[in-house]
Amino acid sequence: MNKFDWQLWKKFLAIAKPYWFSEEKWGARGILALLLLLSLSVSGLNVLISFVGRIFQNALVEKNPEEFWKYLFIYAGVFVVGTPIVVIYRYTRDKLGLYWREWLTKSFLNKYLQNRAYYEINATKTIDNPDQRISQDIRSFTVTSLGFLLVILSSLINLISFTGILWSISIPLTVVLVGYSILGTVVTVLFGRRLIGLNFNQLRREADFRYGLVHVRDHAEAIAFYRGEEQEGMQLKARFTEVIGNFNALIGWQRNLDFFTTAYDYFIIILPSVVVAPMYFAGEIDFGAISQAGFAFSQVLGALSIVVSQFEQISAFAAGINRLSVFTDTLEAQTARKQIERTIDLREDSQLSLEHITLETPNHKTLVADLSVEVPFGTGMLIVGHSGVGKSSLLRAIAGLWNSGTGLLVRPPLDEILFLPQRPYMILGTLRDQLLYPQTDRTLPDVELQAVLERVNLADLAERLGGFDTELDWDDVLSLGEQQRLAFARLLLTKPDYAILDEATSALDLQNEASLYQQLQESATTYISVGHRASLLKYHQLVLELEGDRGWRVMSAAEYDPGS
Numbered sequence: 001m002n003k004f005d006w007q008l009w010k011k012f013l014a015i016a017k018p019y020w021f022s023e024e025k026w027g028a029r030g031i032l033a034l035l036l037l038l039s040l041s042v043s044g045l046n047v048l049i050s051f052v053g054r055i056f057q058n059a060l061v062e063k064n065p066e067e068f069w070k071y072l073f074i075y076a077g078v079f080v081v082g083t084p085i086v087v088i089y090r091y092t093r094d095k096l097g098l099y100w101r102e103w104l105t106k107s108f109l110n111k112y113l114q115n116r117a118y119y120e121i122n123a124t125k126t127i128d129n130p131d132q133r134i135s136q137d138i139r140s141f142t143v144t145s146l147g148f149l150l151v152i153l154s155s156l157i158n159l160i161s162f163t164g165i166l167w168s169i170s171i172p173l174t175v176v177l178v179g180y181s182i183l184g185t186v187v188t189v190l191f192g193r194r195l196i197g198l199n200f201n202q203l204r205r206e207a208d209f210r211y212g213l214v215h216v217r218d219h220a221e222a223i224a225f226y227r228g229e230e231q232e233g234m235q236l237k238a239r240f241t242e243v244i245g246n247f248n249a250l251i252g253w254q255r256n257l258d259f260f261t262t263a264y265d266y267f268i269i270i271l272p273s274v275v276v277a278p279m280y281f282a283g284e285i286d287f288g289a290i291s292q293a294g295f296a297f298s299q300v301l302g303a304l305s306i307v308v309s310q311f312e313q314i315s316a317f318a319a320g321i322n323r324l325s326v327f328t329d330t331l332e333a334q335t336a337r338k339q340i341e342r343t344i345d346l347r348e349d350s351q352l353s354l355e356h357i358t359l360e361t362p363n364h365k366t367l368v369a370d371l372s373v374e375v376p377f378g379t380g381m382l383i384v385g386h387s388g389v390g391k392s393s394l395l396r397a398i399a400g401l402w403n404s405g406t407g408l409l410v411r412p413p414l415d416e417i418l419f420l421p422q423r424p425y426m427i428l429g430t431l432r433d434q435l436l437y438p439q440t441d442r443t444l445p446d447v448e449l450q451a452v453l454e455r456v457n458l459a460d461l462a463e464r465l466g467g468f469d470t471e472l473d474w475d476d477v478l479s480l481g482e483q484q485r486l487a488f489a490r491l492l493l494t495k496p497d498y499a500i501l502d503e504a505t506s507a508l509d510l511q512n513e514a515s516l517y518q519q520l521q522e523s524a525t526t527y528i529s530v531g532h533r534a535s536l537l538k539y540h541q542l543v544l545e546l547e548g549d550r551g552w553r554v555m556s557a558a559e560y561d562p563g564s
Contacts, residue, residue, distance in 0.1 A: 008318055011325035016145055019103050031096045036153060038089040043157040045082045046299065050165060052078065093150060101142040108134050111331045119401055120362075126330050129207035133327045137203070137320050144317045162299040169285060173275040177300055180271065184264050188257065195257070198250040200319035205246050209239040272297040343403040347410050351377065352398075352498060352526065357407035359390065359397050364404060367393050369550040371407070373542075375526060377497075380539060382557065383530045385546035391530045394546070395419070395500050398528070411498075418496040420504040424487035426474035431462060434474060435489055444493070452492050455519060456485040457512055480507040488516045492523070499527040510535055534562045 020028055052075050059067035112118050112130065121130055166174050216223060216232050223232055279285050344357060353374035359367045367390030375381045383391045396402040398411060399419055411417070427437050435449055436442050446468055453461055462468050465477065478486065484507050491499055499520070505513040510533075517539040520527060529536060537543070543560040546552050 008321060011321050012145075015104075015141065015321065015324050015328065018107065019100055022103060024099065024103055028096065028099065031092060031099070035089065035092055035096065035150060038085060038092065039150065039154050040157060041085050042082070042089065043154065043161050045078055045085070046158070047161050047165070049075070049078055050162070093146060097143050097146045100146065101139055104142060105134060105138050108138060108327070108331075111328075116401060117331050121330060127326060128204055129211060130327065132203075132207040132210075133323055137323050137327075140317070140320050141324055144313065144320070148314075148317070158299045166297060166300055170276055170279060173272060173297065174300075176271065176275055177297060184261075187260055194253050195250065196318045198246060198253060200322055201246045202243070202250055203319055203323060205239070205243045209236070209243050212236050212239045344397060344405050345408045346400070346403075347408060348413055349410050350412060350497075351375075351410060352412065352528075353410045355408040355410065357397070357409065358405045359393060359402070360404040361393065362402065362404060366405075366550055368546060368552055371552050373544055373554050375528060375542065377526050378524065379526060379541040380521070381528045381542040381544055382536055382540040383528065383544045383546065384532070384560075384562070386548060389546040389548045391546055392502050395502050395528070395530060398500060416496055417498040417500060418491055418494050420484075420487050420491060420499065420501045422503040422506055423480065424483045424504075426478070426483060426486075428471075430469045430471050431465060431474075432468040434486055435468075435493060437490060439494065449493075452489045455492060456489045456516065458482065458485055458489070461486075481509075481512070484508055485512065485516070488520075491525075492519065495523065496525055499525050501527060501529040501531075503531050504529070505536075506531070537562070 019025075022028075052071055059065075059071060112121075112134065118130070121127060127133075163174065166177065212235060216236070223229065276285065344359070351374065353372075355372050357371040358369045359371070361367060371394075373381070383394060385391055393402060397405075397409065399417075400414065425437075427433055429437075432449065435452065436444065446462075449468055450459075450462060453459055461482070465472060474483070484504060487504065505516060508516070513533075513535065517536070521539055529540060537557045537560065540557050542554065543557050544552065544554050545560070
């Protein structure tokens with residue numbers, strides 16, 4: 001991470017290459033070819049400017065007004081032609097960067113959401129801040145990659161164009177230039193390679209600090225109830241201290257590098273004159289050749305000194321490559337791990353049953369062993385047991401979130417099952433979207449939506465909040481009890497064959513709970529519930545009790561004694 005090596009180059013290619021060979025490759029390559037053509041045009045204009053400037057300077061020295069005004073107008077004409085070329089060049093560069101970012105972001109999003117990789121990554125904390133990597137790091141990667149590519153292309157063109165001019169004016173100046181640029185590159189790399197690791201850490205620590213602030217925002221009410229301001233403040237300040245500490249080291253190393261690069265840039269101003277002036281005094285070249293040599297020197301030196309001039313950006317870019325590479329490797333590792341680890345077999349069928357299931361956590365701790373149970377269609381099963389024995393974990397296995405273990409899971413396709421967690425998911429959208437989720441492409445009349453709100457005792461919700469097409473922050477606007485009733489409204493609208501309820505009425509009073517479960521009983525939906533209340537027994541026919549230490553037993557609701 002702290003040096004330029006082939007490994008970093010391979011990581012870059014692994015991230016960058018797919019776009020240029022994707023379904024958009026011809027459009028991308030066409031725009032890149034246009035950029036190259038525009039870059040050639042800009043370099044050609046610069047070469048013309050160097051010659052016009054030389055004649056222009058000589059006319060001043062020779063006090064030749066006719067020559068002076070003639071080339072002054074030519075000089076102005078070059079700028080008139082060059083301005084739209086430069087503007088179109090920058091616009092085309094930004095447009096290609098936008099296309100690339102769009103494609104790469106969608107590619108990462110597909111991998112992130114595929115096979116529930118997002119769930120695995122966030123559950124196991126294998127990488128930090130995936131949101132930042134998808135949003136900021138990809139944006140920086142595409143913009144910076146394209147910028148460096150064009151800088152390199154432009155530098156090559158300038159190197160070819162102006163080395164010949166410089167060689168024709170002064171061979172010693174050309175030799176001095178090459179040696180000076182090599183010296184600058186070597187010293188910059190030796191001084192600055194530590195910056196790559198510091199930039200990598202800075203990106204991570206800035207993201208951790210921002211995540212801490214978001215965490216406080218998302219849990220503001222709970223923190224206020226606990227009066228946890230002091231503890232949260234200590235946590236935020238500790239993260240911020242890491243940000244400041246790393247940034248302090250970063251600017252210290254940047255200072256050390258700046259001592260050299262600043263002196264390097266200042267010396268460039270006088271170096272061409274030091275070499276060429278004796279030739280002018282000896283009458284070997286005219287005065288305009290000095291300015292042309294200076295211009296050509298700066299162009300060639302800029303081409304040869306990319307590392308010196310761009311090192312700070314290169315170090316930050318290398319850190320971003322490493323972050324995206326780790327993200328890519330993690331996403332691919334999730335898929336590979338699923339293919340080789342011991343997993344519960346799955347068969348899709350119209351029934352729901354577990355046959356000799358031994359369920360393990362992702363870190364391979366066994367929760368329940370050799371579990372066999374079948375849920376007949378049209379019945380309800382209640383899962384009970386002490387906290388931590390694996391009730392919710394069993395639901396995760398049915399949903400396909402956890403599949404470590406052995407045995408056979410028989411269940412319908414997931415689109416025929418609706419899951420209601422204890423804290424319902426409130427999507428970003430309107431009240432209509434909340435009710436129709438996850439099938440938000442459906443169209444239902446407002447009358448039907450209002451009717452289902454009345455069935456879950458939320459009759460005034462639409463009117464109170466401005467109608468079905470109002471967009472609000474529903475997590476903050478609705479209480480947990482209202483969110484749970486809204487989730488039941490989704491269930492009543494969707495009418496799935498199967499429903500899985502993980503303490504889905506825990507925030508409701510017994511009267512609301514009874515009303516919702518009675519409606520569920522009257523439907524054709526087969527359901528499995530996790531809960532602690534004895535009041536839930538009357539709405540289920542089967543009870544699965546997880547006893548801890550891998551044990552379990554199945555009985556009818558009438559046989560189960562919650563006090564035993």
